[in-house]
Amino acid sequence: DGGITQSPKYLFRKEGQNVTLSCEQNLNHDAMYWYRQDPGQGLRLIYYSQIVNDFQKGDIAEGYSVSREKKESFPLTVTSAQKNPTAFYLCASKNTGGVNTGELFFGEGSRLTVL
Amino acid sequence: EDKVVQSPLSLVVHEGDTVTLNCSYEVTNFRSLLWYKQEKKAPTFLFMLTSSGIEKKSGRLSSILDKKELFSILNITATQTGDSAIYLCAVGGGADGLTFGKGTHLIIQP
Numbered sequence: 028d029g030g031i032t033q034s035p036k037y038l039f040r041k042e043g044q045n046v047t048l049s050c051e052q053n054l055n056h057d058a059m060y061w062y063r064q065d066p067g068q069g070l071r072l073i074y075y076s077q078i079v080n081d082f083q084k085g086d087i088a089e090g091y092s093v094s095r096e097k098k099e100s101f102p103l104t105v106t107s108a109q110k111n112p113t114a115f116y117l118c119a120s121k122n123t124g125g126v127n128t129g130e131l132f133f134g135e136g137s138r139l140t141v142l
Numbered sequence: 143e144d145k146v147v148q149s150p151l152s153l154v155v156h157e158g159d160t161v162t163l164n165c166s167y168e169v170t171n172f173r174s175l176l177w178y179k180q181e182k183k184a185p186t187f188l189f190m191l192t193s194s195g196i197e198k199k200s201g202r203l204s205s206i207l208d209k210k211e212l213f214s215i216l217n218i219t220a221t222q223t224g225d226s227a228i229y230l231c232a233v234g235g236g237a238d239g240l241t242f243g244k245g246t247h248l249i250i251q252p
Contacts, residue, residue, distance in 0.1 A: 070240075117184065129176065
């Protein structure tokens with residue numbers, strides 16, 4: 028079945044540690060996105076990538092880094108520079124070629140808690 | 143900066159009631175407006191609207207877009223407890239993803 032897989036689903040980290048969240052998709056989508064969701068805040072865009080080996084900062088990129096070495100994979104690293112990393116992280120992808128409906132397809136999310 | 147404002151932010155109604163959720167937006171390059179339902183984890187797609195005045199329907203849910211007033215509504219009739227969720231409105235302006243509102247947290251009481 029086609030879809031987006033995020034791992035881990037739950038993650039605990041101590042302050043000062045970097046952590047990497049995995050996102051893999053087999054939908055053959057070119058564009059991939061990382062959002063952060065906090066209670067009462069909706070979804071805010073961290074980084075996005077429209078093509079392999081290229082990515083752009085979103086609205087809240089500080090303290091995060093990404094890579095896009097393969098079309099299927101878009102991992103997000105939450106660095107120790109991120110002041111409030113405890114949140115729910117959602118990865119998404121979109122078909123930008125052919126019939127572009129604009130719809131984002133989401134993974135199940137990763138909940139990061141910093142102790 | 144693109145902006146999406148949803149109202150109300152939370153709503154509690156009884157089963158069987160009809161609810162209307164609102165979404166207004168300001169974007170520099172509008173392409174589409176999307177509604178998602180989020181229960182526990184991943185948001186699930188409900189509707190995408192690109193043209194004014196054309197209602198989209200799916201069972202008890204319906205939505206319409208007014209591009210002149212920069213506004214959309216999502217209606218749910220004969221609500222059920224399974225409709226309890228966060229409803230997200232998002233606007234797409236291009237390849238840089240979607241801009242989301244804060245969501246409406248809907249609770250349906252039996």
